[in-house]
Amino acid sequence: QVQAVQSGGGLVKPGGSLRLSCAPSGFTVSDYYMSWVRQAPGRRLEWVSYITPNGHTVDYADSVKGRFTVSRDTTKNLLTLEMNSLRVEDTAMYYCTRGHWALDSWGQGSLVTVSS
Amino acid sequence: DIVMTQSPDSLAVSLGERATINCKSSQTILHNSNNRDSLAWYQHKPGQPPKLLISWASTRDFGIPERFSGSGSGTDFTLTISSLQAEDVAIYYCQQYYITPYTFGQGTRLEIK
Numbered sequence: 001q002v003q004a005v006q007s008g009g010g011l012v013k014p015g016g017s018l019r020l021s022c023a024p025s026g027f028t029v030s031d032y033y034m035s036w037v038r039q040a041p042g043r044r045l046e047w048v049s050y051i052t053p054n055g056h057t058v059d060y061a062d063s064v065k066g067r068f069t070v071s072r073d074t075t076k077n078l079l080t081l082e083m084n085s086l087r088v089e090d091t092a093m094y095y096c097t098r099g100h101w102a103l104d105s106w107g108q109g110s111l112v113t114v115s116s
Numbered sequence: 117d118i119v120m121t122q123s124p125d126s127l128a129v130s131l132g133e134r135a136t137i138n139c140k141s142s143q144t145i146l147h148n149s150n151n152r153d154s155l156a157w158y159q160h161k162p163g164q165p166p167k168l169l170i171s172w173a174s175t176r177d178f179g180i181p182e183r184f185s186g187s188g189s190g191t192d193f194t195l196t197i198s199s200l201q202a203e204d205v206a207i208y209y210c211q212q213y214y215i216t217p218y219t220f221g222q223g224t225r226l227e228i229k
Contacts, residue, residue, distance in 0.1 A: 100218075
């Protein structure tokens with residue numbers, strides 16, 4: 001069952017930017033590690049990023065480091081993924097998830113398509 | 117990076133029969149904090165997000181039916197569905213969370229024979 005509502009995503013040209021948002025249901029982002037995972041068409045799941053409950057520590061996959069930024073807004077209970085300098089290979093379904101080890105609550109997914 | 121390799125890539129099993137999916141990590145994934153293997157299994161159905169089945173190689177998540185079990189240690193792990201139900205048709209993924217980048221297996225597609 002979907003335990004977070006995602007928004008954002010869409011079609012963007014290479015080099016463009018997008019922001020994904022994730023609003024959890026039944027828990028607060030300040031109490032848990034939160035992560036982003038993506039799946040390109042026909043490919044395996046790929047971990048993208050995580051942020052600690054206090055927001056002080058983040059980590060990224062090498063493939064997105066320097067281009068993507070994960071953050072959270074505790075006043076709105078929102079997790080965001082800012083994606084810049086997008087590449088064709090960033091085309092994927094993006095999921096927000098709770099946790100950073102085993103991921104036990106997932107958003108419904110946001111489709112990001114990078115194409116000229 | 118730790119490489120996770122699943123076998124088989126696809127599997128067809130009769131209803132009520134046992135399904136076994138294997139996962140091999142390219143190195144040991146024993147977590148220092150609790151001396152447990154940092155291995156999770158997920159079920160992924162079309163149009164839905166993945167669903168956590170098992171963490172720490174053998175601990176079922178809340179509400180997961182007992183027919184799902186995880187086993188293994190070291191670098192070799194197994195997901196077993198003891199009696200396949202129609203609703204178990206899905207792609208199954210293993211994941212290591214020992215060290216970033218956390219990595220997933222390529223997936224095993226499970227179908228009804």
